[in-house]
Amino acid sequence: MAFTGTPAVTVEEMDTVRRDTWRTSAVAVVGVILLTLLVFRWKTHALLVLLALAAGVVWSFGAVRLELGHLNLITSAFISTLVGVGVAYGIHPVSEYELEGAHTGDVVATVRESYRRTGPAIAAAGGTTAVAFLSILLMRFRGFAELGLVAGVGVVLCLISAMVCLPAILVVYGRWRRNRDTERRDSPRPLDRLWLERMAGRVCRYPRTTTVLAIAVTGWLGWVATGLTFDSNILELLPRDAESVRYQRRVALESDLSPVFNLVVAEDFQELDAMRARARREPSIARFESALRFLPEEPVEAREMLAGWRRLLDGLRLPPTPRPIRRPDLLASLRGLEDILARSADAAFAAGLGHIAGPLEKARAEAEGCIEVAAAAPAEAVSEWNDGQQALMGWRDEILAFLGEATRAEPPSPESLPDELRERFFTRTGKPLGFLFPSGSVFDPDELERYVGASLRVSDDAIGFPFMFLKMSNRITTGFYRAVILGAVLVFVILLIDLRSLRHAVLAAAPLAIGVIWALGAMRLLGLSFNFANLVAMPLIVGVGIDNGVHVVHRVRLEGSAGMDVVLRHTGRAILISSLTTMIGFGSLSLASHRGLESLGVLLLLGVGSCLVASIVVLPNLLVVLGQVRARRRSATGRGF
Secondary structure, X not given: OXXXXXXXXXXXXXXXXXXXXXXXXXXXXXXXXXXXHHHOOOHHHHHHHHXXXXXXXXXXXXXXXXXXXXXXXXXHHHHHHHHXXXXXXXXXXXXXXXXXXXXXXXXXXXXXXXHHHHHHXXXXXXXXXXXXXXXXXXXXOHHHHHHHHHHHHXXXXXXXXXXXXXXXXXXXXXXXXXXXXXXXXXXXXXXXXXXXXXXXXXXXXXXXXXXXXXXXXXXXXXXXXXXXXXXXXXXXXXXXXXXXXXHHHHHHHHOOOOOOOXXXXXXXXXXXXXXXHHHHOOOOEEEEEEHHHHOOOOHHXXXXXXXXXXXXXXXXXXXXXXXXXXXXXXXXXXXXXXXXXXXXXXXXXHOOOHHHHHHHHHHHHHXXXXXXXXXXXXXXXHHHHHHHXXXXXXXXXXXXXXHHHHHOOOOOOHHHOOHHHHHHHEOOOOOEEEEEEEOOOOOOHHHHHHHHHHXXXXXXXXXXXXXXXXXXHHHHHHHXXXXXXXXXXXXXXXXXXXXXXXXXXXXXXXXXXXHHHHHHHHHHHOOOOXXXXXXXXXXXXXXXXXXXXXXXXXXXXXXXXXXXXXXXXXXXXXXXXXXHHHHHHHHHHHHOOEHHHHHHHHHHHHHHHHHHHHHHHHHHHHHHHOOOOOOOOOOOOOOOO
């Protein structure tokens, strides 16, 4: 036994989403906490960043309560998203604060200088991210639109917390700790030893080679990405291993009881019959189910046919009692039957009628087997055969009585149909219904369009899940293109306003473009595809991926004369930390049991990771090649190291 159906699937799906929301949120929060504790030189600084993030998240929950009053299947992912993105706005100034010496000097001056160096880039990055998230509102599918709203507002609130609350917290804490030595500066953290001492100075060692290689890889992955597909089967997004989902798939794709159909309503049976005729001419419609199936097409001919059957039954003369079975008579009859079947099979074969000769030969073999059974059966078996023959005669009489009663009944009419059929095939006002079942899978986009078009040719008022599924699919996909295009345009406009240079705006956007191409190519190589759940990842990647390029270009404009290695030691460190925390927040979704959330998390992880590599490897070398900055600083020593 199995329990399934739309209500059962909905209940299991929502239970899974609730569990996934708590699990992924916990993983995101714990992962971000552990990472920040690991990478900051002063552990307390990690807690201060998280305190500012917590304020922004709490404000965001309040905003969600005021805006919507609820979370749904899709917006439940905003918690992990906000934790991963919002923490970055505190990481950049605090990272710079540490490199400036933190509270070992004038706290107010150090905080002010840290925010002077990072604040404009943080504000620009937060603005572009919020705009990219809010562009999801253009997706006419309500679930995605609500995600764009809550994520966009949440980013703004986390940005405000990082720009207003965090500097005040740093000053208060720094003054309190300045003259204390109970928390000394830790030794360089593993990330600092890896990045500051080894990697930052080597990133731009071979700028031309790195740039050419990056262009080649981008071109190859861009070509690979052209083969990406879109999986429109929503059953593949539902919770893995759920009983209701497993059997819903079988019912929808394999069973005649499939819940996937379109529905038509007729004014009368004449119109319903015309609809049935039109449906039979449509290859995309497998069958037309209605009350017509239980009604004769020609009532007069049906009555005449019943009268003929009644005369046949009345004229039928059968022996009232069976003759006793005797073994010799039975064997003689069976041998005679075998002989007739053998001669018939030979004649059919000689006439070239192989399709008849085969079944006749099979019947002859069955008769031969019966002869062997009858000849070898003990005497007690003959008595059992006689008892069985008596029971068979009783069943014959019951069947004849039933058929006689049926031939004397009137042909069925709409009024005489059982209540169970009337409830299924009639509206409450008595209008007949027709069910149009597809010949193919409605989760194949081409087949879905053909089937919906055929349903509309049967009736202009056809409606049902496939019809609504097609509209929903078109809304999501068209809204996706609008959201991505407009989001990218608005992000670029903000970059132009912020940087006031077309060249610098293009350079700041380059890591995002490269990262997106790499992520799409990686999707194809990993055998992944787009679906209705992970489409929303692209606007999210646009919003998050643009941040890194903005920070690099801002820092180059501020102190690029010191060399790219200095820029990377400062901004690169913060980018590395913030991107890793964002990847933890997004990556936690890939642990979800709900496959839609899982695919969203995987794509976000690929996108943010690709943008990270493009921003700290490709963009610095590109800037050096274009002459925007030197590869190395003038002196071997530098401020803050």
